Amino acid sequence: MEQNKQVNVVGAGLAGLAAAITLAEQGVGCRLISAQPSERAQSVLAEGGINAALDTMGEHDTPAEHFADTMRGGCFLEAESAVRNLTDHAPEVVRWLVRLGAPLMAKDGQLILRNFGGQKKKRTAYAKASTGKIIMTALIDEARKYEAQGLIRRYPHHELTGITVEDCNLKSIAVRDLFTQEMRAFTGRTILCTGGLNGFFEGMTTGTTPNTGNAAAIAFSAGVAFANLEMIQYHPTTMGITGKRMLVSEAARGEGGRLFIMRDGKPWYFMEEKYPELGNLMPRDVISREMVFVKREKGCEGEVCLDMRALDEFVWQHKLSDLRAEIIAYQHIDPKTDPVPVSPGIHFFMGGVRVDDRHETNVKGLFAAGEAACKYHGANRLGGNSMLGATFGGRVAALSAAQSAGHSEETVLTEAPPEPSHPECRAELREILLQGLGIVRTASEMQKAEEAMSLKCDAEQLTAIDRSRALLGLAMLQSALARKESRGAHYREDFPERDEAFRKLTLATCENGAIRLRFVSADAGEVD
């Protein structure tokens, strides 16, 4: 055991756990730091499944086809080398989860795979409607083994509050104990696994509240490079409940749910009319956009609704019973007898901390994985690929960090914790971002939002964290403005076509308090 080697892992969802366990397997110790315990991480919400070309369904599936689907889904906005690495290793990742005891659906020792959006063959391993939860349970149990050995040390109510960088090298991170308010600093290699940027869109995402985006804002201000910040995936069918958007899973449409809007007093099943072949099962971004467009059409009124009245009893009892219970509880509508109003909600962030093929950032010694990182998913991620990316990425980041890991110091700081972010400021930033980063974007709206955000960045009386958040928000808007084309999740009415000249990543950095934005090759495995 290399007792003296110690790595910090921030975030204890799928990516953080995979990283911590992988470090422990190498005999490298780690601090597993998270705002809340793993049981509360967003990863437990994943329902649909995890992709790997295991070819157990007699369809002759191969990693090469998984690769092709992922590249196409992501609109070729990622290096082939990275995606190939992911899809080639996917079967091994899923087998690892099975060895750890995740009870994925199987028969006679063979995993059962199902169809999932954007993929031609059955390659999604799942467990009823709780795939993320049962995988997390298996990883949490495995991590406990190493906790007992002292290799993994949990800091389960600790929030990242600072990152210190000198000459592009990571010096230390600071964390606050949310229970005692005590501050600590840790030196050494660090892996950021802090999830998506939900907190920038409070109440508007399908994800969890502890993913505040603060960690990303802190990293950005410290000089860490972010890519493709404009790439935000909206899921077409979500329902608003106070504090979040609740996902109405694709399965509801897969089983026969139909989208309509009232036009001239009659329901108009617009997806079926516009896309006779795939209808309600078109890709997420296409449906989300159509939902915006039909609301503008003459004679149309009210919300878009999901009509599930024709689904049979067997489906309600055996496949969608949880969904029905949730809709009844939170919306007071029984989907068996009444249509359910739905609208698109923010579901996944393809953009984030840019990492190279080893998952290291432009700051040496700082790594990132999972939804916090920008890797693998290009301009749009396929359902089932994010759990894969988080698990695989966490493992790669851990192996890379382990190579150069050394001794790490822990210091109790005497300083007071930094002032927290203000909810009023977060709400203002959210409104500005929503204006510029909707499903259908226009230059004028984005410009207005950019101006408002610039003003916010310069405003007096902002707490340090709110200023960092405004800065990262500005980088999101500038990235969207700079991409003068439509690709994947980024759709502009003034540039509705894809333009090959823009098959590049937007790369944003913060240099002396100012944002530097440039385009970099999508084919490079390096950050810049």
Next chain:
Amino acid sequence: MTYTLKILRRERNVQASYWESFTYEAVSEGDTVASALTALNTSTSPKNAEGESSRPIEWECSCLQKRCGACAMVIDGRPRLACDALLNESKTGELRVEPLRKFPVVCDLTVDRTILYDNLKTLRLWPSVEAELADECRDLAYESSECIQCGCCLEVCPNFYAEGPFFGMATVPLTTRLLTELSPADYREIARQYAKHTFAGCGKSLACKDVCPRRIDTEKLLVNANALAVWKRKKEKRK
């Protein structure tokens, strides 16, 4: 409809608690205690029912849809998830909201549930070798993976107290999962710890069964865990 939340509050590092009431105007039929707390905390200084500025209400939440266990608290005397407690269930429009009582209070409604995790470690709940899951055990392993470690079951358990020798229902699902996935030779130590810390202290009141927010069939998991760990029944015979 306007609801009043009477919240039992406590400042950090202070022993005494006090009640403070807040009002919340519901925006939808689906509004829960979590909706009210979220809305109140959109201000840095939420106003209490008397119209005075107060400090934000500390509570834990994450998924807001009954999947993560963060928001467990005692609502009108019953341990529940705040995001599962519909306001319109209240007949009077006034709800009493308190932190879970079996764990130390950190601040307001946030409690320190560390003991849950310490107990799981004492029970040595991890796979010592690779798991081997037979098809007929898969459903049981699935169901026992669903526990969210919220602590509601311990709140109503007549025998559980923090730091006590009896660990309560919160450890049973994970035990059951490992018992179904490992061979008797590989779960011998888990079984020994289970007999000592769970089986021995359980009076089978099954109060846990009524409160589990995930509707886990605690009785079934308990029966299976007892059969495998204590009575050494063979797995093939169990469903």
